[in-house]
Amino acid sequence: GEDVEQSLFLSVREGDSSVINCTYTDSSSTYLYWYKQEPGAGLQLLTYIFSNMDMKQDQRLTVLLNKKDKHLSLRIADTQTGDSAIYFCALEGAQKLVFGQGTRLTINP
């Protein structure tokens, strides 16, 4: 089955860029997703990219997809304290989403 891997922790300074990485094994997913989970809340869709795209930009968010290396990344520009959360990448499996372990992003003042 699909295997999706992420680093568990990332710490950045306020104002810097954050880059959260995700690698996967099965490349058949049509869409690849980034979800955000704030403390005590459920997951919310942050952005997604169609598999035939290399890059998608949405305000402070940039998603990069390298299909050859099976690597997905999320860049958050000008990281703010409100960006503190756990970020999950997710790929489509058989009638379901398969989530990575989540990366906890911590912002230092």
Added chain:
Amino acid sequence: DTAVSQTPKYLVTQMGNDKSIKCEQNLGHDTMYWYKQDSKKFLKIMFSYNNKELIINETVPNRFSPKSPDKAHLNLHINSLELGDSAVYFCASSQAGGGAGNEQFFGPGTRLTVL
């Protein structure tokens, strides 16, 4: 208006008890899901239903029984609770079966603690 709601938000109970968690979505979606998030925040799908029909059952012990009385509701009943069942359980819904770029909307979660 809450799109996906779950009750209760917190549930503390003794080992061996039976408990239920309820989920309702007012988005008109056809597909609903139950996920389990463990203490390390790892999220794993348990079940999905499409129009009241079970689509996915991910090797979950048969102590867990989902029930979908209609497509807006998906409840989770757990028999003979064990310590390892302690987790946060999330309900989610989507318009289709997750294969067409359709966003999944998550409920706020139910934190289950088994003592």
